[in-house]
Amino acid sequence: IASSVLPEHQSYHKCIRTLTKYNQPEFSNILAKWHMLQKIEKRASAYFLHVYQAVGRLGGKVLLDECKSLRTKTLDHSNHEIIKEINQARKEMQETKRDVVTLKMSFDSLKINYTDLNHDHNELIEDYGTLRNDHERTNNTVVELRQTYADTLPRGLRAKTKRTLENWVEDAKMHVETQKDKHIFECITRHQCVLVTGSFGIGKTSTMKNVALRMNESGYDVIPVIDDPRDILNFYNPNQGTLFVIDDFCGKYTLKSSQFERWKNLTDDILSIIEGGNCKIIVSCRLQVYNDSKFTTLSLFKNCICNLMSDNLSLTHTEKSEITFLFLRSDSSKICKLQNIFNCFPLLCKQFHDNPTSDITQVFTNPSPILETEINQLQKGRIYGKYCALALCVKFENSLHENVLTGDIDKKTRSLFKNICEKCNLDRGTSRLLLKDELDSLIDTFLINDHGCYRFKHEQYFEFFRCYFSQI
Template identity: 30%
Template structure:
């Protein structure tokens, strides 16, 4: 007994412990979910705050433009550029630094906003256009330094080219509502990459140095007077004013300061003197400018508050040492001192400090860069080093050693490194490789030189750890090829081959191919300097392949495709806000050869696009026959895949009228009867688009369902009837379509053809023995619909085939009733002449055709019906005769006609009212006069015991009452005379 209790107790205890553990686990899970929820809320708040800050920054930026615009001088060049922007969607303003390119762009943006209601959108990246621009909204996009400032930035050019299709499509859809205005330094605009960009986007360039837009002396003086007085300008002289390109900037910088003519003749020397003096007398300010240079003109304020930023602390200490200052200032003191230069050297906003103008930064960077070479090479921004530093020419170099591009730089503000600093330069390059930051290694200004490549190869050969990094990372191989660093590219490839051979097992034959080299090689990337390429792009193993596609490098693509598992050709990633695979990216970049290469390497051709379709849908809609043949060559290509609207590629090809695509798809045994969400088949859409060739192709197959109905039960025959396409109608009838199928409204092809008056098609249908008297859901025959829509030739044709004119509609009306409503006497004549018409047949309200004609004021039709011996005193369900109706409608001529034709003038309605009552009630004096003169009995009382005179008197129709009185007096006189 005791043991049983112990056992039971243990079971209960164990059960309780298990429950307790489960509760603890649930609590842990709850806490975990709660933390995730709180984190999500914080993220949302941060995003909202970021959104608000972005909007606030935008408003502040435009407000600054407005302030500068107050001193803007509109030259003839500005007016010309404004006209160009009005006429074209994409305009670039080019010119030397300091010429006022940005000021003109801002002025144009403000003009569009103030005069035409455009929204201003200052952006930095081309992807922002797709993010912020909306069709239907008036927007003007402003982009400063479209493709780089100091030199062409191939990264930005690549981003523009990647988004070409999307942006051009958006611009085309937006039409007049979207304008893009960009600025570009002249030396950048002369580069080949920029010229290609101009062609791709059909950009209109406005060169401020061209004869058309160049400023004359008077205009330059006008600009100068916005900032200076006449005396200042006179002291400069005409030659200085005329020959100084950056005159607008120099005038702006001189405003409110002691005027110095030397500043206009030798601006750099002026800044050099100022900076020299500052380095001696105000070292703390100079310290701040040095930091600005190190951070490449974007010095974040929060760096001065962050005590834990180890890198900034090191940079700060290094600058202090190199400037040889006696006392080390605090970070905040340096920032506050730097801010005192606001308006002269720098401009300060909420979060950062930058030079007052890009040209001013060129001066500062050149001066300080030469002083702080050691610190810059150790800690400076990668882009700064890449774009602004080079080696001095020496006797051992030849011109062929250097590749300067179209134009190396503007105004020669390049920091030249002597032999003593080359070692530091290459130390930085080795450091960048170790940090997997490869852009500076292969895309700097001297990367193409044999000297640079040879020196780097020598260093790599002596450092196994760095060599291992550069040979084990596909990015190094790819970017070396992109940078046209042939020596380095070959060296890396050879080292990878060696490495692979060493790793191969003894039982594996070394083939020495690139496939072996890259097989199972992991791709790592940690390169912040790839600018516009998003993190999602960088983290993908597919990134090198996509970059190669963007740069149209078929050789590199081939190498990567042969790399086995190193590249996942079908990985979907987000790039520039668009999710897609390498194949989709290639197709939308219009790269046919590359697209074919990818398909040959088994790229998935069936990956879905955002609309649920595949690239095959796009190919067929755009009519790209060459691409279609390549896609169909893939065994995996699903020709029957549907998009979100359940449209097949064939459907889209039919809709777009791409006959060759239709032929190829049909030959590929696609389903030609697959219907979309509206139930429409390819045959339906081909008929709708009136493409007889495509209709013929579809009908000539053995399995086309010619009588397939859509969701409204419309057949292809009905759709072609709506389009009045005789050729397609004949094709469909020739292939045996059903002529009498009715849609959801009960209408056949003949109903539709009769409604729109297509006599040829009506004749064709009748000749092929369609049912001529079928009724729709309202019991309307084709004849009735033809009458309702005044289709006279169709009416004659239908009547000639003895159609039934006495079939009643849902309201009980015959063809004659409907004809009487039209007021067209010739239509009534057609029906009456058919000799099959019941002229007195009444509708559901017991209205005869004559009553209908009276109600619609058709005198000619009334006369024709009376000639046809119709009954003129038939009353409707309210007891109203045609005369009642004509009187109430104030059709006096019809009233006259009815009376002369012998109608009963005193016939009473359901409430015992004669037509005279109707005239008195409506106040129609002319009708009262006519009826009384024709002998109408004015003494008849209605069901309320009232006479017509009582009605007129109660209504206040004094003219009618007066006429009754005159009529009574006349009657009394007649009685008196009759008694004499």
């Protein structure tokens, strides 16, 4: 265009100035297109320069020369096709880019929806957990209400019974299960009534509690009874297996007539209950109570008697060693040879555990503290018959023959009996046969009957009671 207007020797800028003078519309339009082409050329040159430099770095001089020739090469028909394909590819790339943007927006939207759904899901899980806990509490409440409605125990007594069993569980941590536990458990499984007896400190109460806990685990409702057998009649539940547990059921140190008579009078009623099969009774008493002559008239507990001092139920050497280690730990080796001196060995272990002293040997060879507690309880409980029986053994120098109690005696011996009875708060005319019954009740607890002669079981027992009764 410029060449048609201006001579060939004029420069580009001069050509532009000349065209501008004409100020014609077509020339203005041509100039605008010219400026646009000039800008495109500058950008293309910049892009080509970057490509040219990159090709030179990657392909070396050969490719660099090829790039130079391509810069000035005239486009043929095939090149036009390539340009079209490039333009078409550019359009497809732009469409793909738009699709990617659209997909990204869709993904972001889905991500937001997923976050909302996840939040709702977590809330539903929390609500479900809350509902499940509420459901469990409601079920427990319903069960408790049903039990309360069907429970024969008053609510206050039920709470007390629960605390008692919890204490028994805690005590069981210091209990060694022995052959006597297994035997008594088998007995209460087979029989409706079981009596556990033995001397003081031998482990009657501990064993009975352990057996009761095992019965509780088996599904029985365990109810400790203090001393009134009428509780069995009042709290028996025909729809629930029940085990009544009574410790020292007829008195602790001697047979108490009032308690004995209540049991005797209610025997038939209790038998009618236990015949149903859902009710069981396990009781304990000391040997001095069991040996009372009146006890033979109580038929309720004649079928199954477990004497912990019998040969088949007494503690074995291994069991005593286990008890020793449980209570004494590192000190257990110090008393290995002292385990068989006294029947109250388990009680001695417990007392040393509760009140350890420096002289462990003294504890297991001198039972004076335990004997003092026993004799004081006889005196405080006004159990003067047994108290007097022990005093008689002392006064007869640990050799009291039966014929002195059943046969004729001289005036001096009769006077001795009367004086001892009086000092022991008994009537001076107390029958010697009554005193013999008291002596018999103490056999295997404090005394033995050695071919018709009453003696203390251990020399230590005699020495203690001789000092105790020295003022009589």
